Amino acid sequence: MxxxxxxxxxxxxxxxxxxxxxxxxxxxxxxxxxxxxxxxxxxxxxxxxxxxxxxxxxxxxxxxxxxxxxxxxxxxxxxxxxxxxxxxxxxxxxxxxxxxxxxxxxxxxxxxxxxxxxxxxxxxxxxxxxxxxxxxxxxxxxxxxxxxxxxxxxxxxxxxxxxxxxxxxxxxxxxxxNIYVDIWSKFMFIATVSGLGALTRLTIGEMYQDSGTQNLLEKTAQEIYEIGVAKGIGLPSDLVKRIMAFIEKQPFDSTASTQRDILEGRPSELNNFNGFIVEEGKKLGISTPVNAFIYSCLQPMEAKARLTKN
Incomplete structure (x- = not known):
């Protein structure tokens, strides 16, 4: 091979x-x-x-x-x-x-x-x-x-x-x-912690430990779940709960690669994460206010990073 x-x-x-x-x-x-x-x-x-x-x-x-x-x-x-x-x-x-x-x-x-x-x-x-x-x-x-x-x-x-x-x-x-369910489950985790992590500059453990950011994590994941279901992905009904439990188990000081890219001024997968959910929400007529807020706050940094690279 x-x-x-x-x-x-x-x-x-x-x-x-x-x-x-x-x-x-x-x-x-x-x-x-x-x-x-x-x-x-x-x-x-x-x-x-x-x-x-x-x-x-x-x-x-x-x-x-x-x-x-x-x-x-x-x-x-x-x-x-x-x-x-x-x-x-x-x-x-x-x-x-x-x-x-x-x-x-x-x-x-x-x-x-x-x-x-x-x-x-x-x-x-x-x-x-x-x-x-x-x-x-x-x-x-x-x-x-x-x-x-x-x-x-x-x-x-x-x-x-x-x-x-x-x-x-x-x-x-x-x-x-069922690879699509597995892909969306991983996507829900990484998109949830990446954008909010970049916006708050907190580690995954710090975000989960604080009740306010933990609530935002859950709302971000819930919006992603609703988009996935609307697209016909057979996501289990308790997936958001399971993702939150998975986030809790992550190393306290860990950060996602997209978070690190954004904070270090490199082009990131922001458009493919929170941006993707916002765009799919518009197509499907589903409101995604938390993902939209995260994306709107970070998008100017993303645009700047891509301009600098070019």
Whole structure:
């Protein structure tokens, strides 16, 4: 199996690094100083579960240098998925499988805008990680896990084949029977803590500890739940309660990557999180006042960050 990881940030660096470190064939599509460092010294992963350095089969910023893939993991930010889908087309063969692992609720749809449906699975991951320095990934929270499944919920042979790759790599993974419910459940958590975390500049533990911000977390999640249900996602009726319980269990000092991006002046997934809920609410005729307030307060910072980048 040849696995190509498109995007080597905290997510792609960790999971791609684990697959490579287990002796499997991995190509990393990276860029800039990160690319140069990995080429020269290998990919260093500093993890609460054990550190390692791995030297993948190939590291490049040119997709046409990569061999055809059996498995492609899209690990970019949410707003980059549609473009990534177009870029990986040359390395897709008859049986190639493509799985998106970033945050967001509509990444499958973005892949399907360019990639034929038979190649696309749904997916998500659970991890706290980031680029610590060029060529260095830091995993600092949560026991990493990948959840993946067929769009239609069927259990196919190729899911077991992919699971063998992940099992050999040594990280937890789950085959989902309803990947859209799992995607929206993860989305509800990350969108709830990210925007409010950036707005308040508080850790997840601090937000949950305070009754006022805890109430805002719950209202944010409830609005997301209502949008999901209206879109036909079969979300369980107690999902908001379960998400709040999950938030309570997070490391007290933890923060979400989107929160860190916003506070550090980098382009973030704000538009794909709270902004997405606001836009879907407008389309569906559903009021989303808390998400709208969070998004409106943070959007000027997002616009400034994207202007600065360009």
């Amino acid at each position: 040849h696995t190509v990881v498109f995007g080597v940030g905290g997510v792609g660096g960790y999971f791609g690094g684990k697959i490579s470190n287990s002796g499997q064939k991995v190509t990393l599509i990276a860029r800039g100083e990160h690319l140069i460092a990995i080429k020269n010294k290998g990919l260093e992963v500093n993890s609460i579960n054990g550190d390692f350095v791995t030297h993948p089969y190939l590291v490049t910023d040119q997709i046409n240098e990569a061999e055809k893939a059996d498995l492609i993991l899209i690990c970019t930010k949410s707003w980059q998925v549609a473009e990534a889908a177009k870029l990986v087309l040359p390395i897709i063969k008859e049986n190639t499988v493509v799985i998106p692992l970033q945050n967001g609720a509509d990444n499958v749809e973005k892949l399907l805008s360019a990639i034929p449906k038979q190649h696309v699975l749904g997916g998500l991951c659970k991890i706290y990680s980031k680029i610590e320095a060029p060529g260095v990934i830091s995993h600092f929270g949560h026991d990493p896990e990948v959840v993946f499944g067929e769009i239609d919920g069927t259990l196919t042979k190729r899911l077991s084949t992919i699971q063998q790759v992940f099992n050999k790599a040594g990280f937890h993974n789950t085959i989902s029977k």
